[in-house]
Amino acid sequence: xxxxxxxxxxxxxxxxxxxxxxxxxxxxxxxxxxxxxxxxxxxxxxxxxxxxxxxxxxxxxxxxxxxxxxxxxxxxxxxxxxxxxxxxxxxxxxxxxxxxxxxxxxxxxxxxxxxxxxxxxxxxxxxxxxxxxxxxxxxxxxxxxxxxxxxxxxxxxxxxxxxxxxxxxxxxxxxxxxxxxxxxxxxxxxxxxxxxxxxxxxxxxxxxxxxxxxxxxxxxxxxxxxxxxxxxxxxxxxxxxxxxxxxxxxxxxxxxxxxxxxxxxxxxxxxxxxxxxxxxxxxxxxxxxxxxxxxxxxxxxxxxxxxxxxxxxxxxxxxxxxxxxxxxxxxxxxxxxxxxxxxxxxxxxxxxxxxxxxxxxxx
Ligand SMILES: NC(=O)c1ccc[n+]([C@@H]2O[C@H](COP(=O)([O-])OP(=O)(O)OC[C@H]3O[C@@H](n4cnc5c(N)ncnc54)[C@H](OP(=O)(O)O)[C@@H]3O)[C@@H](O)[C@H]2O)c1
Numbered sequence: 565x566x567x568x569x570x571x572x573x574x575x576x577x578x579x580x581x582x583x584x585x586x587x588x589x590x591x592x593x594x595x596x597x598x599x600x601x602x603x604x605x606x607x608x609x610x611x612x613x614x615x616x617x618x619x620x621x622x623x624x625x626x627x628x629x630x631x632x633x634x635x636x637x638x639x640x641x642x643x644x645x646x647x648x649x650x651x652x653x654x655x656x657x658x659x660x661x662x663x664x665x666x667x668x669x670x671x672x673x674x675x676x677x678x679x680x681x682x683x684x685x686x687x688x689x690x691x692x693x694x695x696x697x698x699x700x701x702x703x704x705x706x707x708x709x710x711x712x713x714x715x716x717x718x719x720x721x722x723x724x725x726x727x728x729x730x731x732x733x734x735x736x737x738x739x740x741x742x743x744x745x746x747x748x749x750x751x752x753x754x755x756x757x758x759x760x761x762x763x764x765x766x767x768x769x770x771x772x773x774x775x776x777x778x779x780x781x782x783x784x785x786x787x788x789x790x791x792x793x794x795x796x797x798x799x800x801x802x803x804x805x806x807x808x809x810x811x812x813x814x815x816x817x818x819x820x821x822x823x824x825x826x827x828x829x830x831x832x833x834x835x836x837x838x839x840x841x842x843x844x845x846x847x848x849x850x851x852x853x854x855x856x857x858x859x860x861x862x863x864x865x866x867x868x869x870x871x872x873x874x875x876x877x878x879x880x881x882x883x884x885x886x887x888x889x890x891x892x893x894x895x896x897x898x899x900x901x902x903x904x905x906x907x908x909x910x911x912x913x914x915x916x917x918x919x920x921x922x923x924x925x926x927x
Contacts, residue, residue, distance in 0.1 A: 570663030590637030703822030
């Protein structure tokens with residue numbers, strides 16, 4: 565029996581510690597991955613600081629990783645020892661990525677294409693690229709990668725000049741959503757973000773970039789939409805006061821909004837989680853008649869069998885190989901050990917970063 569090092573959070577609010585855990589043999593359809601880089605997300609703070617999801621302590625964090633295939637289970641022979649891989653997996657505690665080795669379902673993994681490295685930048689990709697595709701497809705915005713997701717459906721977009729609002733364009737989810745819409749040919753992609761992120765979002769394909777939280781935000785969005793109400797909106801923030809109300813002001817009768825779950829009422833999502841003020845609908849906001857509201861829960865995307873079998877294994881590697889989607893900006897946590905880097909990374913996430921991911925090198 566062999567063991568490896570995992571970094572665990574011993575109890576809610578506790579600092580990370582180094583622990584020795586059993587290294588499993590991959591089961592059928594699993595691959596054992598040697599983890600090299602992990603990108604953190606807001607979810608890691610909600611779990612470590614606020615006990616979101618009532619975890620069984622101690623907890624291993626990290627759902628987004630890149631690494632090298634160490635061992636291949638029966639039925640997963642499309643992968644081989646030494647392959648460079650990227651993946652997003654939310655599983656039981658032992659399946660999270662801040663450890664040296666994790667067993668990963670072959671559906672939660674893709675090969676890193678030759679134009680990218682197994683590095684900090686590539687680790688920023690999987691979770692929120694999956695979320696962006698899931699948000700667009702469940703939100704009813706047609707994208708050509710439907711062709712690989714649902715081969716029976718050829719790409720028949722809604723009118724490509726239709727204005728599409730991305731509220732929270734600088735979020736990780738928002739940046740990938742803009743890139744996919746741009747690739748799909750949409751010509752009026754309207755994104756809200758802080759002004760410092762406007763050049764980045766324009767470089768990713770946003771047609772209009774608008775500051776949120778200003779007295780003129782609503783008028784600017786309506787003007788960008790050609791003086792009409794918006795018909796499609798993607799809310800990448802999921803906050804009743806700070807995003808959904810703004811979306812509701814510009815979304816017309818019969819419009820569609822896809823929004824990130826859970827929705828919160830307090831402006832600080834972490835505080836809302838601590839106070840259990842999470843909502844699973846957007847009904848707390850006044851919408852115009854006939855608006856269709858679609859809550860997005862990425863962790864359920866594999867209920868669609870075809871999405872499960874294609875999105876991470878083949879669609880994401882293709883989007884990356886073709887340069888349709890590029891990695892995000894990142895902040896690399898400093899420290900001499902994985903434990904120290906995780907502690908520094910969690911501190912940075914608590915302070916908040918603009919338009920960037922926090923990444924941790926795993927020794
Ligand atoms: N349900 C799901 O499936 C799912 C999946 C993934 C993520 N999520 C949720 O989606 C949200 C975004 O996640 P993420 O990892 O993409 O976030 P993130 O990258 O950490 O988002 C940070 C960015 O949020 C932007 N922002 C904050 N408040 C805003 C507001 N009121 N209006 C517009 N932009 C605002 C800021 O943009 P500026 O710097 O430009 O101000 C900031 O750069 C999180 O709440 C996360 O929990 C849900």
